[in-house]
Amino acid sequence: MKFEGDWESFEVLLEAVEIKWDARVAEKGMAKISKKKNHNKRMQKQKCKSELAEKRRKMTIVCLEPQMAPLLKRRIEEIAGVGTATVWLNAKELTVSDAKEHLDRLFIPKTEALKQFLNEIEIENLDRINNRTKVVDPKGDEWDLIFKYWTKVNQYVFTNHWYQLVAENRLQLGEVLQVWGFRCKGKPCFAINRVGQRSELVNIDGASSSRQQ
Known part of the structure; x- marks a missing residue:
């Protein structure tokens, strides 16, 4: 199939699609990072609670x-x-x-x-x-x-x-x-x-x- 349209307009459209795609990929990546950070925070909080409980037990x-x-x-x-x-x-x-x-x-x-x-x-x-x-x-x-x-x-x-x-x-x-x-x-x-x-x-x-x- 031969494209006979405006190549300059096509390249602009293609670039826009690529930018949007990159943005979606970046957004998903940030969401994963944010989710991982929240998980790590919860794990760290639970660990701190466990350590505090153990210290209190030993100090009792x-x-x-x-x-x-x-x-x-x-x-x-x-x-x-x-x-x-x-x-x-x-x-x-x-x-x-x-x-x-x-x-x-x-x-x-x-x-x-x-x-x-x-x-x-x-x-x-x-x-x-x-x-x-x-x-x-x-x-x-x-x-x-x-x-x-x-x-x-x-x-x-x-x-x-x-x-x-x-x-x-x-x-x-x-x-x-x-x-x-x-x-x-x-x-x-x-x-x-x-x-x-x-x-x-x-x-x-x-x-x-x-x-x-």
């Missing part, structure tokens, strides 16, 4: 009625004397990092009870020097650990042979540990009581059970 302190285990009570009195006062300081769920051999430390979140247990000089020295302290484990064995305050994470920490304590007591991830304080010859000492898995201590509604060990 299981609030059980403090009850000193008889074995620990007897051991503390053997170390510091009959009638030695004990103070419940905190409850801590054992996390993966708390049970790592190369980290060898247990973070203890700050609480008002812990702040009141320590005097001003002890608090001032905790972030400057290595303070060795006695720690009685759940079996009643005595350990010589370092107790410090790490300003970078704003938490207290037990270190230096902490992992050995975990291994010898066979402490499990998710297990809740109660930290108690007492004094021996005027110096702060600590006792650690194991009270079971967090999942066993808190029901679906978040209420504490009465189980104690």
Whole structure:
């Protein structure tokens, strides 16, 4: 078939068609990009929510009625004397990092009870020097650990042979540990009581059970 019309007009028409086609292709491409961006935003939002929920779960302190285990009570009195006062300081769920051999430390979140247990000089020295302290484990064995305050994470920490304590007591991830304080010859000492898995201590509604060990 032979075209005998105005070639210039035909070329203009063809160019217009090409421009319109390119515009439609670009529009579809932008729609796909926009759809992908919206999908990525939703996925990122869901991920942030999941991470926040996990952080809140880990930060949640299981609030059980403090009850000193008889074995620990007897051991503390053997170390510091009959009638030695004990103070419940905190409850801590054992996390993966708390049970790592190369980290060898247990973070203890700050609480008002812990702040009141320590005097001003002890608090001032905790972030400057290595303070060795006695720690009685759940079996009643005595350990010589370092107790410090790490300003970078704003938490207290037990270190230096902490992992050995975990291994010898066979402490499990998710297990809740109660930290108690007492004094021996005027110096702060600590006792650690194991009270079971967090999942066993808190029901679906978040209420504490009465189980104690």
